Amino acid sequence: MVSDSNNPFSLVGNFFVFVIAAGIVVAIGAGIGTLVAAATSSSKNQKVSDEKERENDAAREKWLEETQRMRARDAEAIRDFKQNLAVLTEAGDYFRQILDEHYNGGPVYYKYQTLPAVCQLYEYFDSGRFTTLGDAYNQYELEVRLDRLIDNSERALALLNDIRDNQRLLYDALVDVRASISAVNQKLDVCIANLDRVTYASEVTAVCSRQTALATTLLSQVVYYKNYHNLPLFTRGLEAALAAYDARLSMRREER
Numbered sequence: 039m040v041s042d043s044n045n046p047f048s049l050v051g052n053f054f055v056f057v058i059a060a061g062i063v064v065a066i067g068a069g070i071g072t073l074v075a076a077a078t079s080s081s082k083n084q085k086v087s088d089e090k091e092r093e094n095d096a097a098r099e100k101w102l103e104e105t106q107r108m109r110a111r112d113a114e115a116i117r118d119f120k121q122n123l124a125v126l127t128e129a130g131d132y133f134r135q136i137l138d139e140h141y142n143g144g145p146v147y148y149k150y151q152t153l154p155a156v157c158q159l160y161e162y163f164d165s166g167r168f169t170t171l172g173d174a175y176n177q178y179e180l181e182v183r184l185d186r187l188i189d190n191s192e193r194a195l196a197l198l199n200d201i202r203d204n205q206r207l208l209y210d211a212l213v214d215v216r217a218s219i220s221a222v223n224q225k226l227d228v229c230i231a232n233l234d235r236v237t238y239a240s241e242v243t244a245v246c247s248r249q250t251a252l253a254t255t256l257l258s259q260v261v262y263y264k265n266y267h268n269l270p271l272f273t274r275g276l277e278a279a280l281a282a283y284d285a286r287l288s289m290r291r292e293e294r
Contacts, residue, residue, distance in 0.1 A: 145171060146159070147171075158178055158181070159174050159178060
């Protein structure tokens with residue numbers, strides 16, 4: 039009988055079993071590592087989330103406390119205002135009662151039961167200007183209207199003065215604008231004059247160029263006839279005149 043240790047197929051089978059077992063162990067280890075990494079990551083994320091939640095809770099509590107303090111302060115201010123208003127209202131009612139008792143049964147009409155009106159009416163009677171309340175009332179109303187008219191007139195005069203000052207400023211601004219426009223027009227006139235000079239110079243240059251070309255053509259023709267046809271002496275004089283004319287045209291063109 040052959041031993042299993044000496045059987046090659048047994049060795050191959052054992053090798054494959056070992057490989058499979060190693061693969062299983064590696065897979066299990068990888069799975070365990072993945073689970074551990076996932077658990078660790080989840081724990082870190084949970085810690086971060088818990089920390090954010092605690093910060094949000096602290097901020098919310100701080101905001102609620104601040105809001106409660108503001109509400110308490112506003113409520114206290116409202117209570118103080120109501121108390122002061124109650125005191126002022128009570129004082130107003132008390133003084134109104136005193137005035138009603140003072141003027142009760144008196145001849146002064148309710149509309150004129152004020153300190154300025156009573157003082158003015160007393161002045162009328164004390165100076166002897168009027169002897170009846172009706173006339174004194176009419177005079178007081180007239181003076182009140184005149185005072186209002188004077189006040190309105192003063193306000194209207196102040197507004198007119200403001201309008202005058204604004205118009206003056208507007209006029210000065212318009213004068214500056216007109217001066218600026220005049221300066222621009224002068225610059226435009228200078229530019230137009232310069233353009234006219236440039237145009238004139240260009241025209242003169244064109245005329246000189248045409249005359250130079252014509253003189254050059256005539257000179258070349260004279261030279262041709264002189265060289266090939268043995269022209270008389272006066273032709274040479276014409277050549278010299280044309281050469282001088284061409285030189286003058288060249289000098290003028292350079293000056294332009």
